[in-house]
Amino acid sequence: MDRKKIVAGNWKMNMTYEQSVRLINELKKITNTNVEIKIAPSFTNLNSAIALLDSSSIEVIAQNVHFEQRGAFTGEISVEMLKSIGISSVIIGHSERRKYFNENDFILSKKVKVAIENSLSVIFCIGEELSEREKGNHFELIKNQIINGLFELNINQIKNVTLAYEPVWAIGTGKTAENFQIQEMHQFIRKLFEDKFGAEISKSMRILYGGSVKPNNAEEIFLLDDVDGGLIGGASLNFSDFNSIVEAANG
Numbered sequence: 036m037d038r039k040k041i042v043a044g045n046w047k048m049n050m051t052y053e054q055s056v057r058l059i060n061e062l063k064k065i066t067n068t069n070v071e072i073k074i075a076p077s078f079t080n081l082n083s084a085i086a087l088l089d090s091s092s093i094e095v096i097a098q099n100v101h102f103e104q105r106g107a108f109t110g111e112i113s114v115e116m117l118k119s120i121g122i123s124s125v126i127i128g129h130s131e132r133r134k135y136f137n138e139n140d141f142i143l144s145k146k147v148k149v150a151i152e153n154s155l156s157v158i159f160c161i162g163e164e165l166s167e168r169e170k171g172n173h174f175e176l177i178k179n180q181i182i183n184g185l186f187e188l189n190i191n192q193i194k195n196v197t198l199a200y201e202p203v204w205a206i207g208t209g210k211t212a213e214n215f216q217i218q219e220m221h222q223f224i225r226k227l228f229e230d231k232f233g234a235e236i237s238k239s240m241r242i243l244y245g246g247s248v249k250p251n252n253a254e255e256i257f258l259l260d261d262v263d264g265g266l267i268g269g270a271s272l273n274f275s276d277f278n279s280i281v282e283a284a285n286g
């Protein structure tokens with residue numbers, strides 16, 4: 036099955052307003068690509084990013100959302116707020132949210148549900164710590180993250196989810212997983228979806244890889260059978276690297 040590749044830049048807590056405007060104006064030069072390009076700026080830069088990319092095919096997405104619809108939750112951002120400025124996708128379950136903000140599977144499944152039930156698409160992140168891999172627990176752990184986070188969704192809802200496998204030990208470390216490790220995990224993930232939702236869903240499900248994807252390794256990673264693009268951190272913060280990664284996905 037032909038799955039359109041996605042290259043998504045997760046800017047994390049980087050980029051001031053001016054820096055964000057500058058990078059977006061460069062990104063606007065990317066045309067003629069078969070790749071779905073997304074960027075996830077900080078909340079403060081979402082509005083301006085959307086305005087700047089008004090006539091571009093680059094999609095602006097959010098890095099996080101709260102699981103309640105509205106109310107007394109100081110500092111949080113709701114689905115309704117995101118939708119009201121034109122956001123239609125959100126990243127949920129990033130390992131940094133799990134690790135530094137104690138977002139466990141229960142919280143994440145609530146976030147997924149509120150997003151999906153309100154017509155936001157979700158990029159759901161999963162990934163194991165090095166210690167789990169060293170103990171040989173990585174497949175079990177990923178399976179549990181997926182079951183707990185996503186398997187209460189129905190077949191129509193799951194169509195609005197993209198997976199991102201990001202081994203925690205490869206994030207921001209310059210250490211990429213070996214190609215065989217990426218492919219075997221992506222294949223394992225696809226099989227879980229086949230067993231739960233059937234072959235059609237599983238074949239059309241896009242599974243991104245994230246963790247030190249750079250211009251020099253993107254092409255070989257994107258050539259792996261079950262890899263449908265990348266979630267890019269550090270290398271999404273400058274035009275030249277991000278553009279090279281988009282080109283690598285374009286084939």
Ligand code: 13P
Pocket residue numbers: 045129201205206207208209245246247248266267268269270
């Ligand atoms: P790096 O590309 O900086 O390793 O970050 C990956 C990531 O966490 C994307 O969400």
